[in-house]
Amino acid sequence: MQWSKQAWEAIAPIYQRILELPFNQELMQGTLLKERFAFYIGQDAVYLDAFSKVLSLIAARAQQTQQSLDFIRFAEGAIVVEQALHAGFFQQLQLADKPVASPSCLLYTQYLYSTAALQQVEVAMAAVLPCFWIYKAVGDYIYAHQVKEGNPYQEWINTYAGEAFGITVQKAIAICDTVAASCTPAQQQQMTNAFVMASRMEWMFWNSAWQMEQWPV
Numbered sequence: 338m339q340w341s342k343q344a345w346e347a348i349a350p351i352y353q354r355i356l357e358l359p360f361n362q363e364l365m366q367g368t369l370l371k372e373r374f375a376f377y378i379g380q381d382a383v384y385l386d387a388f389s390k391v392l393s394l395i396a397a398r399a400q401q402t403q404q405s406l407d408f409i410r411f412a413e414g415a416i417v418v419e420q421a422l423h424a425g426f427f428q429q430l431q432l433a434d435k436p437v438a439s440p441s442c443l444l445y446t447q448y449l450y451s452t453a454a455l456q457q458v459e460v461a462m463a464a465v466l467p468c469f470w471i472y473k474a475v476g477d478y479i480y481a482h483q484v485k486e487g488n489p490y491q492e493w494i495n496t497y498a499g500e501a502f503g504i505t506v507q508k509a510i511a512i513c514d515t516v517a518a519s520c521t522p523a524q525q526q527q528m529t530n531a532f533v534m535a536s537r538m539e540w541m542f543w544n545s546a547w548q549m550e551q552w553p554v
């Protein structure tokens with residue numbers, strides 16, 4: 338079985354829990370409180386900044402030139418989304434500069450940084466895959482099920498349900514399958530573990546946005 342197929346099976350329960358999150362259900366209905374979305378956008382700007390650096394680091398460490406090129410483009414894509422989508426919403430929601438990372442945002446970004454810096458590059462590739470794949474799946478799900486005309490979050494939905502993002506995601510999955518094929522079973526398991534761990538953090542990130550998570554002290 339392809340690595341990606343069994344990896345997705347491993348996160349299927351987490352993915353279900355992500356769809357059920359009030360943040361995503363309300364985003365889909367267009368009823369999500371502006372304050373919660375603004376909190377999310379602020380934290381996501383912090384996240385995407387780290388994400389693009391992590392993708393650049395993976396690009397530098399990739400074994401194949403074509404993989405480096407793909408990851409350079411992924412890194413560029415993360416910066417472009419951050420600047421386009423976020424600049425628009427930052428203005429619309431009257432957000433100031435980037436906020437301080439919330440506990441869940443910090444956990445996720447630091448997990449990706451340390452994995453990209455210290456683990457085998459194949460494991461790092463698996464750790465960033467949920468960022469692509471889960472967002473595409475959630476974007477498609479919301480796009481297919483959204484009920485409200487004039488959803489204020491339409492632009493966000495279109496970005497992740499869009500065809501361009503879909504092509505990127507297919508590439509990221511294919512690279513993981515290619516590199517997994519030359520890994521040992523133990524290394525493949527490490528890839529799966531990283532994929533599952535990052536998927537948990539995707540759940541935490543959305544949940545923390547809905548709760549507008551603060552530092553306890």
Ligand SMILES: Cc1ncc(CO)c(N)n1
Pocket residue numbers: 381384385467468469472539542
């Ligand atoms: C937290 C998070 N994960 C994934 C994406 C999509 O790249 C995003 N914008 N934010």
